[in-house]
Amino acid sequence: MKPIKVGLLGLGTVGTGVVRIVEGHQTDLQSQVGSPIVIEKVLVQNKSKARSISIDPAKLTEDAWDVIHHPDIDVIVEVMGGIETTRTYILEALARGKHVVTANKDLMALHGPEILAAAQENRCDVLYEASVAGGIPIIRTLIEGFSSDRITKIMGIVNGTTNYILTKMSQEGAAYADVLKEAQDLGYAEADPTSDVEGLDAARKMTILATLGFRANVALEDVDVKGISAISREDILYAKRLGYEVKLLGIAERQDDYISVGVQPTMVKTSHPIASVNGVYNAVYVYGEAVGETMFYGPGAGELPTATSVVADLVAVVKNLKLGVNGKQELLAYKEKKLKTDEQIASKYFILLHVADRAGVLAQITQAFAEHEVSLESVVQQPNPNIPEAEIIIITHDASKAAANRVLNSFERMDVVKTVKSVYRVEG
Ligand SMILES: NC(=O)C1=CN([C@@H]2O[C@H](COP(=O)(O)OP(=O)(O)OC[C@H]3O[C@@H](n4cnc5c(N)ncnc54)[C@H](OP(=O)(O)O)[C@@H]3O)[C@@H](O)[C@H]2O)C=CC1
């Protein structure tokens, strides 16, 4: 049995997990693919760095071409991250007929179609299950499990770091900066955690999910993104009191041929299953016209959960090699998308205002909503001992994003409105 030789680009959180699983599950893997799987060469930035696994030092290299140009390597597993350098490496590997497994959503969200086209041209596989929602096999599910259906909504907690932060803020009253540091120490965060907390990581994952789910060429710039860095503990407390949890949700919707994709902090009714997805866990809710509601749940980041998806892709590549059917993956060469306008994107909103504490203010505020045809589900006005003003908490019925913005703009011209403290989309 000729061994299948793997070149690993990166030996950080995910790369270490890949080595552990390939070595620890070798017998099970061999029984599935009929050959030993051997990690032949590993690219790192710094060969002298201490590692949490023992690895033959002769396998480590700081020169990418030692891996990519290695004549015996069949599959490149890319778990180093980054965009331009990685794209060059992967295209070169494909040009040399090497199959690729990657966990890199940044790369796939930006250059997925180009890379998959190069893969097809060279009759190679490129699989990227770990790029979205870590240990949840959601990409294979969308491509294969839903091939018979028409998906109209994909809604997900697709970033483990921010869900870990929001959960700790909600359940333990923890401070944002402390919990972010914990998520980094646990290996959940990106090299630059700004992309986690500002929503970009989730936006990249939603680009991939919406592309596959709606079979349309969704681009990263089509995604409306807002992160969690401005969320206060006060917001989380208000949400809880009203029966909601604050979650960073990616929401992709399709109506007829029109789609919208957004990532934003959202208040989710505690009765909705997504509200109880906590810590580093992710969940992806998929609504198909035929199947109805489905939801997929599991760890969204971390060493072994992510490596599970990477190694599953590796097994798929090797099975394809044995059958001689590589290079047949979904190409992402889908139809041109049509984006919804702000008049077509509808949701409920939570709005917290600080207002002058005097008679008639509530009537003026509700009048502003009525003028812009936004109807209200609930309105509460109450004193707040911590501020000189009163506060008004509003939850609207479904309203277009454009109408909600018109109301918010009208507050700027009303002297009774002192501050628009928070605005959240509401789900459930
Ligand atoms: N962490 C997670 O939970 C998840 C991560 N991912 C994705 O997986 C990929 C890897 O993430 P993660 O393991 O956390 O990252 P780490 O930062 O932990 O590891 C990166 C590894 O790549 C090496 N490396 C980085 N840049 C270069 C370079 N230019 N040349 C050579 N080696 C390089 C580093 O070398 P050295 O060790 O010497 O510094 C390190 O071994 C990313 O694309 C990430 O988005 C996807 C899902 C979950």
Ligand SMILES: N[C@@H](CC=O)C(=O)O
């Ligand atoms: N930083 C990401 C890692 C997995 O994709 C996250 O926190 O989800």
